[in-house]
Amino acid sequence: MATSNEFINEAQHKAGGAARNVRNGAKDFVDNAYDKTTAAIEKVSEFAEDAGGTAGDTFKRVARQSEATAKDAWNATKEASLRARERALEIKERAETYVADQPMRSVVIAAAIGAAVAALVMATRQRSDRYYR
Secondary structure, three states, X not given: OXXXXXXXXXXXXXXXXXXXXXXXXXXXXXXXXXXXXXXXXXXXXXXXXXXXXXXXXXXXXXXXXXXXXXXXXXXXXXXXHHHHHHHHHHHHHHHHHHHHHOHHHHHHHHHHHHHHHHHHHHHHHHHHHHHOO
16 A cells, blocks of 8 residues: 555656646747748748849838747747746646645545546446447
């Protein structure tokens, strides 16, 4: 049978893993947005350079505006990613503090959550068994 320290360690490990998942997901989102924005800027710039005369000037102006908009979007995405990371770290710290302050209550909560997840899995399996018969 697991001790309360083992339950506490497991809860802290899961909270840390959740925070890492949120951070990594936000980083991937920001990196992807940056790559797509950069590619779009390059395409618009190339198109503007290929166009000549007045149309070329118009396209260049549109390209500059598009670049400014893309940079604004990039900065907003980066800021949202940082906020998400800060929030994930805050949640992790709260969870660690709660587990440290209330170890027995944390064990009971973890057991209840585990039982609920197990019940959902069992119900899903029964439903899928009936569906595939």
